[in-house]
Amino acid sequence: MNKRLSLLGGALALSLLVLPAHAQFNIGDKLKSKVNEKIDAKLNKTADQVTSGKKASSGAAKESEEAATEETAAEGTSAAPEAKAKVWTKYDFVPGDKVLFADNLKGEENGEFPSRWDLKNGNAEVASFGGTDVIHLVSNGTAISPLMKTENYLPETFTVEMDVYFDSDNPNMAYEIYFLSDLNKYNEATHGMFWDPIVISPEGVHFKNFGSNSAELQATGTKSQWRHVSIAFNKRSMKVYLDQHRLINIPNTTGKPVNLKIKSDRRIEGNAMVKNVFIAEGGKKLYDQVLATGKIVTYGVKFDTNKAVIRPESMGTLNSIVKLMQEQPSLNFSVDGHTDSDGDDASNLKLSQQRAEAVKTYLVSQGIADSRLKAKGQGESKPLDKGTTVEAKANNRRVEFVKI
Secondary structure, three states: OEOOOOOHHHOEEOOEEOOOOOOOOEEOOOOEEOOOOOOOOOOOHHHHHHHHOOOOOOOHHHHHHHHHHHHHHHHOOOOOHHHHHHHOOOOOOOOOOEEEEEEOOOOOOOOOOOOOEEEEEOOEEEEEEOOEEEEEEOOOOOEEEEOOOOOOOOOOEEEEEEEEEEOOOOOOOEEEEEOOOOHHHOOHHHHHHHHOOEEEEOOEEEEOOEEEEOHHHHHHOOOOEEEEEEEEEEOOEEEEEEOOEEEEEEOOOOOOOOOOEEEEEOOOOOOOEEEEEEEEEOOOOHHHHHHHHOEEEEOOOOEOOOOOOEOHHHHHHHHHHHHHHHHOOOOOEEEEEEOOOOOOHHHHHHHHHHHHHHHHHHHHHOOOOHHHEEEEEEEOOOOOOOOOOHHHHHHHOEEEEEEO
């Protein structure tokens, strides 16, 4: 069965082809987008240079705006990384330091159910959208959970990240994130508040009586775009972010999160998609890591695929490093870039060097003296985990700040 969606308003046009189960399923083979973001050339010029991978020049604001439009048409995002980086400067989310689950859908076949997930309800398929593999939550109420070796795998301190897609044809679309995948097993003494989901809408985040909409997100209106969801849980406290906005901050929850379930609430026709799901166990504070091991291992510095372009959601981690170095003026670092073993050694070494230099450049742009930093690409030569699982490779893709 073929179905074509026409997205009105000139913001997005995409072609949707649905084939029978186990056949190839593509979304967004023809994708156009218009970026209405205005770039302030006077704001965070150095951050622009780092995230775009090029030096600023006369007319850079116009060039960046044009590049944002081209990149949006190709990838289905709402703005280029250099435009986003400006508004992510106060983002303070830092992911955990041990990967528990990561899925970039590499090696998955379009039209098939994602192999590293369990289906709780509805129908889900791997699909191609804007040149990227995604999990398409086909029907309203579709719910999926990571396949894990143990049922209650979330530790007392953890972080969760994912990208979710909002379709302008469906302004009432939402995603529900549960920390109890089987509500039939709910026990009030154990699970407390976590019968209810965290509800992610295009304009805000809510959990029980907590949460709010973002005035900035409301002002932009509902449009087709990816949004980044970040959740940090520390023993009892929970923070939830939608893009750079922290919209939930609960200092004392009741009950314990035990596992994860993602559910779509789309009600009317529209695309519901998820990608880049990442769960990590929390760790020591940054300075405590330096004192204990002489280095900081972080998975919070994220790059575009096969590029040295720093993604805006890296700002929480990078700005924490800046703050630490400002507070500890005698602390100097070698910024070491590491890759997994996919690809050839020479390419991985070159990419890791470029990424390490990009991180150093950003730190210097934020006021850290160049003499306090070195950049070194390690490629795949120093794996933390010698396994071949997706999580093992994710643990090896990292940036380390090694004390010198």
